[in-house]
Amino acid sequence: MTESEAALVKQEVRVYVMVFTALAGLTVVTVAISYLHLPTVLAISVALVVATVKAGLVASYFMHLISEEKVILWLLLLCAAFLVALMALPVGTETGIAPLWPFSS
Amino acid sequence: MSEAHPELGFWRKYVFATDHKVIGIQYGISALVFLFIGFCLMMLMRWQLAYPGEAIPLIGGLLRESWVNQGAMLPNFYNQLGAMHGTIMVFMGIVPLAVGAFGNFVVPLQIGARDMAFPRLNMMSYQAFIIGGLVMLTSFLLPGGAASSGWTSYAPLAVIATTGQTFWLIGMIFLIASSLLGAINFIVTIVHLRAEGLTFFRLPFFVWSQLVTAFLLLLAFPALQAAAVFQLMDRLVGTSFFLPSGLVVGGEPLAAVGGGSPLLWQHLFWFLAHPEVYVLILPGMGIIAEVIANNTRKPLWGYRTMVYSLLFLGFMSFTVWAHHMFLTGMGTTMSTFFQATTMIISIPSVIILSCLLITLWGGSIRFSVPMLFALAFLPMFGIGGLTGLPLGLAVPDVYLHDSYYIIGHFHYIVAPGTIFALFAGIYHWYPKVTGRAMNVTLGKIHFWLSFLFMNGIFMPMLFEGMAGVSRRLFDPTIYAHGAAVHGLTVMTSWSAWCLALAQIPFVINFFWSMRKQERAEENPWQATTLEWATPTPPPHGNFPETPVVYCGPYEYSVPGAARDFSPQFVKQEV
Amino acid sequence: MSTLDLPYQVEPHPLTGVTSGKLGIWLFLASEVMLFGSLFSSYVLLRVGSPPEFWPLGIEAGLSVPIGTFNTLVLIGSSVTMVMSWASLKMGNLGAFRRYFGATIGLGGVFLLVKAFEYSTKFSHGIFPAVGWPELTDPSMFYGLYFTFTGLHALHVLLGILVNLWLLIWGAAMWETAPERFAGRIEIAGLYWHFVDLVWIFLFPVLYLL
Numbered sequence: 001m002t003e004s005e006a007a008l009v010k011q012e013v014r015v016y017v018m019v020f021t022a023l024a025g026l027t028v029v030t031v032a033i034s035y036l037h038l039p040t041v042l043a044i045s046v047a048l049v050v051a052t053v054k055a056g057l058v059a060s061y062f063m064h065l066i067s068e069e070k071v072i073l074w075l076l077l078l079c080a081a082f083l084v085a086l087m088a089l090p091v092g093t094e095t096g097i098a099p100l101w102p103f104s105s
Numbered sequence: 106m107s108e109a110h111p112e113l114g115f116w117r118k119y120v121f122a123t124d125h126k127v128i129g130i131q132y133g134i135s136a137l138v139f140l141f142i143g144f145c146l147m148m149l150m151r152w153q154l155a156y157p158g159e160a161i162p163l164i165g166g167l168l169r170e171s172w173v174n175q176g177a178m179l180p181n182f183y184n185q186l187g188a189m190h191g192t193i194m195v196f197m198g199i200v201p202l203a204v205g206a207f208g209n210f211v212v213p214l215q216i217g218a219r220d221m222a223f224p225r226l227n228m229m230s231y232q233a234f235i236i237g238g239l240v241m242l243t244s245f246l247l248p249g250g251a252a253s254s255g256w257t258s259y260a261p262l263a264v265i266a267t268t269g270q271t272f273w274l275i276g277m278i279f280l281i282a283s284s285l286l287g288a289i290n291f292i293v294t295i296v297h298l299r300a301e302g303l304t305f306f307r308l309p310f311f312v313w314s315q316l317v318t319a320f321l322l323l324l325a326f327p328a329l330q331a332a333a334v335f336q337l338m339d340r341l342v343g344t345s346f347f348l349p350s351g352l353v354v355g356g357e358p359l360a361a362v363g364g365g366s367p368l369l370w371q372h373l374f375w376f377l378a379h380p381e382v383y384v385l386i387l388p389g390m391g392i393i394a395e396v397i398a399n400n401t402r403k404p405l406w407g408y409r410t411m412v413y414s415l416l417f418l419g420f421m422s423f424t425v426w427a428h429h430m431f432l433t434g435m436g437t438t439m440s441t442f443f444q445a446t447t448m449i450i451s452i453p454s455v456i457i458l459s460c461l462l463i464t465l466w467g468g469s470i471r472f473s474v475p476m477l478f479a480l481a482f483l484p485m486f487g488i489g490g491l492t493g494l495p496l497g498l499a500v501p502d503v504y505l506h507d508s509y510y511i512i513g514h515f516h517y518i519v520a521p522g523t524i525f526a527l528f529a530g531i532y533h534w535y536p537k538v539t540g541r542a543m544n545v546t547l548g549k550i551h552f553w554l555s556f557l558f559m560n561g562i563f564m565p566m567l568f569e570g571m572a573g574v575s576r577r578l579f580d581p582t583i584y585a586h587g588a589a590v591h592g593l594t595v596m597t598s599w600s601a602w603c604l605a606l607a608q609i610p611f612v613i614n615f616f617w618s619m620r621k622q623e624r625a626e627e628n629p630w631q632a633t634t635l636e637w638a639t640p641t642p643p644p645h646g647n648f649p650e651t652p653v654v655y656c657g658p659y660e661y662s663v664p665g666a667a668r669d670f671s672p673q674f675v676k677q678e679v
Numbered sequence: 680m681s682t683l684d685l686p687y688q689v690e691p692h693p694l695t696g697v698t699s700g701k702l703g704i705w706l707f708l709a710s711e712v713m714l715f716g717s718l719f720s721s722y723v724l725l726r727v728g729s730p731p732e733f734w735p736l737g738i739e740a741g742l743s744v745p746i747g748t749f750n751t752l753v754l755i756g757s758s759v760t761m762v763m764s765w766a767s768l769k770m771g772n773l774g775a776f777r778r779y780f781g782a783t784i785g786l787g788g789v790f791l792l793v794k795a796f797e798y799s800t801k802f803s804h805g806i807f808p809a810v811g812w813p814e815l816t817d818p819s820m821f822y823g824l825y826f827t828f829t830g831l832h833a834l835h836v837l838l839g840i841l842v843n844l845w846l847l848i849w850g851a852a853m854w855e856t857a858p859e860r861f862a863g864r865i866e867i868a869g870l871y872w873h874f875v876d877l878v879w880i881f882l883f884p885v886l887y888l889l
Binding site: 218219220222223224226285288289290292293296297298323324325326327328330331332334335338342343344345346361362364365366369372373376 | 685686687692694695699702703706707709710711713714716717718720721724725728729733807808809820823824826827831
Binding site: 006009010012013016017019020023024027028030031034040043044047048050051054055058059061062063068069070071072075076078079082083086087090091 | 697759888
């Protein structure tokens, strides 16, 4: 391990602490918002946006995606494309048919 | 690079092996045994279909009491046979043979690697496979017998089935884990361990097919894993993920929470199982490409086009799954979407097939045994593919769905398609694995009889299906339209039993050639790819010295060259 | 060991720029994304198909948001100690590595203990995956999904803890012989651990808050 690399890691450590603070803060924020009882659509949107931001922070800094090689990013992009198909298409087929609970209004 | 390797004991060398070649052979032998078991299950079913209600000859009296009544098959046993035939053939026979055996043995050799990237992961992958396989087989010994809800295990039927289904799910989780570990290993190996000079567009088509297959396994299988976990919860803990409200079983309302979606199972299952169809066929195409290039003594026509088609095929295979679900009433918009994607995905398959066909043009073809199988593959896969088009269109599918037509369709792809490709592969690489060539005469007998009877089995099925016979019937003669085409059923059954007899020359050849045939040289087929650069059979570590690649994979009949093949690993004088 | 010394275990491959192990773990994580993606897809489909009155908010169903929040912070904290342990190795400080890595394992254990406490409270109130909410007569998918999701996630945490324990107790011997390779292993273990944390970041709001 060279000196300069060690210094670089030391710098990174400061980033990790900042990311942790942000994550903890966002957790508190998302919980606080849930007590406001926003309308359903808004509540879901806000919670998912906050969760995505947190996940982005973890992936970018703890998992080093921000400085990771391109090959990993391409892999994740491919994965994301299939994930979109998996998330969207089944729900699309579901909207055309009867609800799952036949005895509801 | 050639350090001495200590001799390993029997257990480390053959049972807990980490050498990719030994693991490939382990996979190969296990998969052939599973294929045989799956074949036997099918032969029993064919008896019931041809001679409904009659005592099974020879072994009827030996079967369990809960399976037969005075030697005649009971419906529940028939269902077990059907479900397990499909499961064993797909997940424990063909995929392990095509990917586990051929992939493991050939890929590292073809890319000039000394082993797979993660040898111990490779060993664990085989162990998970064999555990999963044994769990599946053991389920026949359970009081209620094995899984009996079809290889698709559709809910809610599978949720209320006997314990065999639980074993099916647990076995499946092991098989999935095995495939995932294998897929990771293949991708890293192919991307990282290629020999110097072996760029991506110098890879043999077989390696490309394994790479795409590995991606399909990696990203599609988790959906079935999730589905299996859900169904296990439904069966063991009593949740209702797949159980709708108000379900009535045998006249009694089912005591379940309800509110679940049977369609959810189908979505998750087919999200895996449609890419799985390509997992079944792509390695086969890869083998055929190798064999055809080698035996026509010509480069593959349109190699790059084939590779791009393969990549497109792999990508699109994730977006077509609901064409298995046209009859579920998912709505016309979604049906139209999946119908369109299905029509699109047929294009790359046709391109690959056309390229292989055009490769034959003007070649000086050597009609070796592997080549015969490869030549038969082309029209057989063609029939399988073309009969699929009506099924991919929502309207004709309404009529053909769940009839014998679809059985005929996909068996044409998988049986005279993939299995012929696998046979071609066995005959092609046998000299490399054992150091001896297989007997040609026995091989030709095996080929012609198999070719005849394969068509004798599956061609009548297409007509039966068009006559409207359902694939699920225990006794098709109970309906007039089934009885009217019963002759075809009988023909299918006899063809199936004859097909079994036609495998005897292969089995004899397989074992006899191992000891008695003359020794093969390093490159008996005068092939160009890297696996033929190794000693025969290849030692631990494969290559005596690290190979370097100088040209593309199919440099046959290069104008001006001294021989009609210019191996990748030999530097040519320009 | 009969395995060969294969290239790119320590040095990155010139084309991809990563080691074999790192490419492998990312491929594994991609398949994990599809696994948890399937779970979330199922969740959306089941929820869209249910009328709202049959789908409680986590808090209405009796989940404790404070406990859930606490566990979220525990898991995020364990991610930080994990990345710190890797950084310590990079700086050549094995002692600091042991402390941070041990803390990661400990926090993982705390997470599982809290989860076990939550489970046992539910069981003692007669709430099981198969029964409904809140009077146990209304049918609900909620607890089935809750137990399946958190159970599967807890299994992942458990696996991570076991692997990390192995690395701490036996695997660390590699530090003496091949420090770079050992740091690579810790990075890989870290990537898995962060992914498990990342899944929880989505699970927590979906199950507890929405």
